[in-house]
Amino acid sequence: MNPHVRPVALEHASRLVNHGPTVLVTSAHGGRRNVMAAAWSMPVEFTPPRIAVVIDKHTFTRELVVASGAFGICIPGAALADLSYAVGSESGRVTDKFDRHGIVATPGRALGVPLIESGCIAWLECRLIREPHAEDAYDTCFAEVVAAAADERIFANGHWSFRDDNTALHTIHHLGAGKFARADAVVQAQRLKA
Amino acid sequence: MNPHVRPVALEHASRLVNHGPTVLVTSAHGGRRNVMAAAWSMPVEFTPPRIAVVIDKHTFTRELVVASGAFGICIPGAALADLSYAVGSESGRVTDKFDRHGIVATPGRALGVPLIESGCIAWLECRLIREPHAEDAYDTCFAEVVAAAADERIFANGHWSFRDDNTALHTIHHLGAGKFARADAVVQAQRLKA
Numbered sequence: 001m002n003p004h005v006r007p008v009a010l011e012h013a014s015r016l017v018n019h020g021p022t023v024l025v026t027s028a029h030g031g032r033r034n035v036m037a038a039a040w041s042m043p044v045e046f047t048p049p050r051i052a053v054v055i056d057k058h059t060f061t062r063e064l065v066v067a068s069g070a071f072g073i074c075i076p077g078a079a080l081a082d083l084s085y086a087v088g089s090e091s092g093r094v095t096d097k098f099d100r101h102g103i104v105a106t107p108g109r110a111l112g113v114p115l116i117e118s119g120c121i122a123w124l125e126c127r128l129i130r131e132p133h134a135e136d137a138y139d140t141c142f143a144e145v146v147a148a149a150a151d152e153r154i155f156a157n158g159h160w161s162f163r164d165d166n167t168a169l170h171t172i173h174h175l176g177a178g179k180f181a182r183a184d185a186v187v188q189a190q191r192l193k194a
Numbered sequence: 195m196n197p198h199v200r201p202v203a204l205e206h207a208s209r210l211v212n213h214g215p216t217v218l219v220t221s222a223h224g225g226r227r228n229v230m231a232a233a234w235s236m237p238v239e240f241t242p243p244r245i246a247v248v249i250d251k252h253t254f255t256r257e258l259v260v261a262s263g264a265f266g267i268c269i270p271g272a273a274l275a276d277l278s279y280a281v282g283s284e285s286g287r288v289t290d291k292f293d294r295h296g297i298v299a300t301p302g303r304a305l306g307v308p309l310i311e312s313g314c315i316a317w318l319e320c321r322l323i324r325e326p327h328a329e330d331a332y333d334t335c336f337a338e339v340v341a342a343a344a345d346e347r348i349f350a351n352g353h354w355s356f357r358d359d360n361t362a363l364h365t366i367h368h369l370g371a372g373k374f375a376r377a378d379a380v381v382q383a384q385r386l387k388a
Contacts, residue, residue: 018233019367019375020214039212042234044248044332052246052334054238078381085383101386134328138238140246142332160369173213173367173377175354181213181377185361187272189279189372192295 002117008148012158014043016075016122016148017051019160019183021171022084025053026072026105026114027064033105033114035097036061037088039174041073049145051126056139060093065128065141072113073124077154077169078182080119085178110147121169122150162186196311202342206352208237210269210316210342211245213354213377215365216278219247220266220299220308221258227299227308229291230255231282233368235267243339245320250333254287259322259335266307267318271348271363272376274313279372304341315363316344356380 008016017023020042026035040054053073055062065071076084087097098105098114105114108125115123126143134140154161154169162170162183172180202210211217214236220229234248247267249256259265270278281291292299292308299308302319309317320337328334348355348363356364356377366374 015370019216019369020233020236022213039214040236040238042214042236042246042248044234044334050332052236052332054236078379081381081383082386086386131328131331134325134334137325138244138246138336140238140328140334158370159373160375162375167379170379171375172381175213175380176209176352178383179353180381180383181354181356181365182379182381183367183375184378185272185364185376186369187275187366187374187376189275189374192276192280 002151004151004153005149006152008150009158010049010145010148011047013049013124013145013148014046015158016124016150017041017043020173021075022174022180024074024076024084024087024116025055025061026074026116027061027068028114029064029068032064033096033098034061034064034092035087035103035116037084044142050142051145052140052142054139055141060091069128070111070113071126071128072108072115073126074116074120075122075171077119077121078172079168081172081180083119084172108147121154124148196345198345198347199343200346202344203352204243204339204342205241207243207318207339207342208240209352210318210344210349211235211237214367215269216368216374218268218270218278218281218310219249219255220268220310221255221262222308223258223262226258227290227292228255228258228286229281229297229310231278238336244336245339246334246336248333249335254285263322264305264307265320265322266302266309267320268310268314269316269365271313271315272366273362275366275374277313278366302341315348318342
C-alpha cells in the first residue's frame with residue numbers, strides 16, 4: 001500500500017491529464033480484466049469533470065469498457081516506461097496482462113475498476129457516457145470522472161510538482177515507437193505587457 | 195521566413211500532437227482572425243489523420259472555426275511560453291491578438307488558416323468535420339488534418355528530437371495557471387520479457 005496516495009478534489013481532476021501524459025486504461029467485466037496504454041486522451045470539461053479517450057473498437061479494452069460502463073485511468077510515472085510500452089503493444093484478449101507482467105491492481109472504491117498502484121502516480125475512476133456515434137466514428141469514448149487520487153510526492157494541493165528529486169514520478173509522454181519524453185523543466189509564464 | 199520548415203507526411207501528422215503539447219488554435223473568417231491556446235487536444239485517427247480539440251462554444255475562435263470550417267494548430271516551442279499563456283487568457287473578440295502582441299502569421303497554403311511562424315515549431319492545417327452533438331455537449335471539435343509541417347531542427351523524418359542543444363524548441367505542456375512542463379529527458383522503453 002502506497003502511503004502517499006491522497007484523494008484529489010474532483011474540481012482538480014482535469015489537471016491530472018491537462019498536460020497530455022500517456023495513461024494506462026484499465027477495465028474489468030465478468031471476471032476478465034485488461035490494461036492498455038493510451039496516448040490519446042484529454043479533459044473536455046472541468047465541472048463535472050469529463051474526459052475523452054480514444055479506445056479502438058477492435059480492442060479487448062473497448063469490449064470490457066462498454067460492457068461494464070466504466071474504466072480506470074492510471075497515470076504511470078517515468079519508472080514505468082517499459083511496462084507502459086509493453087501493455088500498449090500486446091492484446092489482453094488471450095493472456096491476462098496483469099498476470100503476465102505481475103501487475104497488482106486493486107478495485108477502485110467508486111466503480112470497482114482495477115487500479116494499478118506500483119509505479120503509478122495518479123488515478124481516475126471514470127463512468128462511460130454512452131455516445132455511440134463518437135465511439136463508432138472516432139473511437140472516442142467520453143466519460144465522467146467520479147473519483148480521483150494522486151501520489152502527494154508529485155501532485156499535492158491541486159498542483160503537479162515536477163522536481164529534480166522526484167524524476168521517477170514524473171509523467172511520460174509517448175513520442176512513438178516506445179520513445180517517451182518526460183515532463184520536466186517547469187517554467188512559469190510571465191504576463192506580457194499588451 | 196524560417197528556413198528550417200519542412201513538410202510533414204500526413205501519415206506522421208498525429209505524432210506532432212501525440213505527446214500532449216499545448217497548442218495554439220488559429221482561425222480567420224470575413225476579415226477577422228484569432229488565436230487561442232488549447233491544452234485539450236488529441237489525435238483520434240492515424241489515416242486519414244484526424245484530431246479532436248476542445249474549443250469552448252463561447253469563444254470567438256469557435257465562432258470563426260464554425261464559420262470558416264477550418265483552423266490551424268501551431269505548436270509553440272518553449273521560447274513561446276509567455277505568449278502562449280497570454281493568448282490563452284484573453285479574448286480576441288474586441289482586440290486582434292495578433293496586432294496586440296505583434297504576432298506575424300501567414301495564410302496556410304492548403305486552407306488559408308493563419309500560421310504563426312516565429313517561436314512555433316510545427317503546424318497543422320485542419321478542416322472541421324461538423325459534429326453538432328459533440329461540439330454542443332463536449333465542446334469537442336473533430337477535424338481532418340490536410341497539411342502538416344515542422345521545424346526540422348526539432349522534428350525530422352517523422353520523429354521528434356528533443357535534445358539539450360535545442361531546448362527552446364521543445365514542446366510545452368500546460369500544468370495550470372501559466373505553469374508549463376517542457377518535454378525533455380527522452381527515454382527509450384525496453385522490451386519486457388513476458
